[in-house]
Amino acid sequence: MLFEYSILSILTLDGYNGYSFRFNNPLQSLVLSHVSSRWRSIAKSNTSLWKVIHPINIGLAKFCLQLVPTDLGVVLPLGSSTVCRCCSKANTARPEIIEAACRFIHENAHRISSLFMIGSHPSLDIFLTTPFPILKKHIFLLAEDPGAITIAPVLEKVHASALFGGLAPNLRSVTWICTRIPSLSGNAWRNLRSLKFSLMLGIQHPAEPSWRQLMLILSINPNLEDLAVVIPPFEERLGPNCLPLSSLRSATFIVPETQRFDPFFQSISIPNMEDISIFSFDSSTSTTRMFSALGAQTKLISTFSGATVCGIGYVMPEDTGIIAISYCNRRPRCIMRWSLVSTPEEASDIVKMLPAVKTLLVLHYPPRFIYLPPWLSVTVLDLRKTEHYEDLLKWVHENTFPSLKTILIPKKFSNGLETLLVVLERLVSHSRKPEVVVSLGHGLTVSEHDTFASFCTKNEVPWRYGGPNDDE
DSSP: OHHHHHSEEEEEETTSTTOEEEEEOHHHHHHHTTSOHHHHHHHHHOGGGGSEEOTTSHHHHHHHHHHOOSSEEEEEEOSTTEEOTTGGGSOTTOHHHHHHHHHHHHHTGGGEEEEEEESOOGGGHHHHHSOOTTOOEEEEEOOSOTTSTTTHHHHHHHHHSBGGGGOOTTOOEEEEESSSOOBSSSSTTSSOSEEEEOSHHHHHSOOSOOHHHHHHHHHTOTTOOEEEEEOOOOOOOOSSSSEEOTTOOEEEEEESSGGGHHHHHHHEEOTTOSEEEEEEEOTTSOHHHHHHHHHTOHHHHHHHTTOSEEEEEOOOGGGTTEEEEEEEEETTEEEEEEEOOOOHHHHHHHHHHOTTOOEEEEOSSOOSSOOOOOOTTOOEEEOTTOOOHHHHTTTOOTTSOTTOOEEEEOSOOTTOHHHHHHHHHHHTOSSSOOEEEEOTTOOOOHHHHHHHHHHHHHTTOOEEEOOGGGGO
């Protein structure tokens, strides 16, 4: 435990939305191994401490390679925006050190199963042409302005090359944060299980894949399970009218313009989706029009409509024009969440799109400007994740949930029991009284307990303290 706590290294990338990645720090492992002979024996016998190599420190990299001969992970920070406690011990500004690190990777490519590259360097062509026969996971972050003079030559190399010389037969997971993608003529990007492209970078700058490239990538990866991509502008359909993505379980789609909804979701089929997120950024159109465009995707909405649990959140008013909708199916439960600034008409559109939702989960910040029309399918209202009860008063009314059977409330009433009781009074005003369940491990004071019990007695509301099953 002491080793695991002490060797953690957090690698951050400045200027790219706070991206950070956690790795073992082999340099710290080496320092700890010198505490005593016993610690050295423990450290050397624990191969997991040495499997992640930072080749900027060539001496340490060679030492790690002796302890773990294969299945290595390599983290290579090539850019100036990287902060790494391990690599900062070396002078990363010296070109000969970078070149030596690149040669080390080239010579040991047959032992590397995970490769994480950050930034750019003239020696990048080594990674574009060198075969990596056991590579399983590749992460490349070129989180720089693509218009920068120093980046342009790198992008041209990327665009004209087949990744890894077209030979990485075991590659299954790729995260590619770059405005250009490599040539698809080789086999490096075939039979992937996970593929994630630039998202925010694709909003800020024109980025690949293009429509043709994306359709080609999807067609050559029938086993793809996880996808993140900005939906490109429609060019022309490639292949069948409806490309089946039968293995896709998790996806994040960014939709910069509303008119991209139709051609994309008409060109694919995702029958077994378990976790989908759609983010629409279109300041040129209204939220109502964006919901209308989404609602027109009948195949997609049929997937949403199968949700049994729905979460509802709130985006600040300045974010008007942004829709974030996600659907998550974790058997035997489903969760759907959306965040939006909405008018009553838009809220009505949500209800129309999600007819099967049975449990509504109110997130930490509930919507302030939504008026929900009667939602017949909702039988459980979960208030355990929110504390802003005054906001609930703005959208919860007597007829909002006519089929309500259960209300789940939190362990503590940190923002006022009295306000929550006003909300509950609206929800229990009809003749069929829903049961109120207080979370397991509640923190009610004696006064709060008496007030709450008095309210339930007065309104003839059944209530109880929840058991383990209520907190799942």
